[in-house]
Amino acid sequence: MMNDKKSPVQKFLEGKGFYIALALCVAGTGTAAWLAVNRTIDDIDDQNQKILESRPQTEDFTDPGEVDAEQNGVTISSEGEDSSSDASSSQEPAAQPSGGSASSVPQNTSALQFSLPVAGEKLNPYSDGKLVKDATLGEWRTHDGLDLKAAKGTPVYAAGEGTVASVKEDGLWGTVITIDHSNGLSTVYCGIADAAVHEGDEVAAREQIGAVGQIPCELSLEDHLHFAVQKDGKWVDPLSSLGLA
Known part of the structure; x- marks a missing residue:
């Protein structure tokens, strides 16, 4: 006649222990995924920083308002109306x-x-x-x-x-x-x-x-x-x- 006594581990898995183990597995998977994503973000930030550092500085430019003022600076004769x-x-x-x-x-x-x-x-x-x-x-x-x-x-x-x-x-x-x-x-x-x-x-x-x-x-x-x-x-x-x- 077979021995139907179950070991403590089996009893634990058949009870609430099964759900606890499952939760630990899910948590472990999530942690691994978060670490992978975080490494990817860090790599992207490093690449962007290198691109920004390699770009030339912006050249000086003339304010369009100043150009308009120079082009439209017409002197009006004092004779007659404005x-x-x-x-x-x-x-x-x-x-x-x-x-x-x-x-x-x-x-x-x-x-x-x-x-x-x-x-x-x-x-x-x-x-x-x-x-x-x-x-x-x-x-x-x-x-x-x-x-x-x-x-x-x-x-x-x-x-x-x-x-x-x-x-x-x-x-x-x-x-x-x-x-x-x-x-x-x-x-x-x-x-x-x-x-x-x-x-x-x-x-x-x-x-x-x-x-x-x-x-x-x-x-x-x-x-x-x-x-x-x-x-x-x-x-x-x-x-x-x-x-x-």
Whole structure:
């Protein structure tokens, strides 16, 4: 007859001891998993730290607000009302490159003699980048030339020897003649009637190129010629740039 006595271990496992052992196994498994996860997190932190240390330092940069302030720092003329922040710049036609050869135009502008294209009272001066109120358009604009009072039909003469770079029609400025005097210097005549020259023509100083006509964007002023000068594509003071100040 078999011995049915059970050992203390068997009795323990059949009783509450079984559940205690099971709980210990689960706890051991959880501890092992936590240790594995913790090691993985530490490895990731180490890798991130190495990446951050290997990256170059951020370069200095300019505050966009400072850039805007520099770009928008336009001086307003003391004459007239205060301008709004969205005042438009003058849309005067840009001088075009000369169509003539370099040998056809004197290469030293300092040796050229210049004179005003018409003899008349100076109505509006060159504004040197300042905004002034345009009485015709009702806008604040830069006045990039010199307005010389002259009745319609008054002869207009080339301010100096050069080559006609262009003769164009402009919606704001009427017929516009541009003469290249070499070395980046050009004279621009706006509101011309009866143009007597064509692109590519060589002209002498004081040669008639047309007559005073109409300037659509300056109709509220007395009849006049709008005369402007560019140096290397930028508007400059007609009087000082031509030695007439």
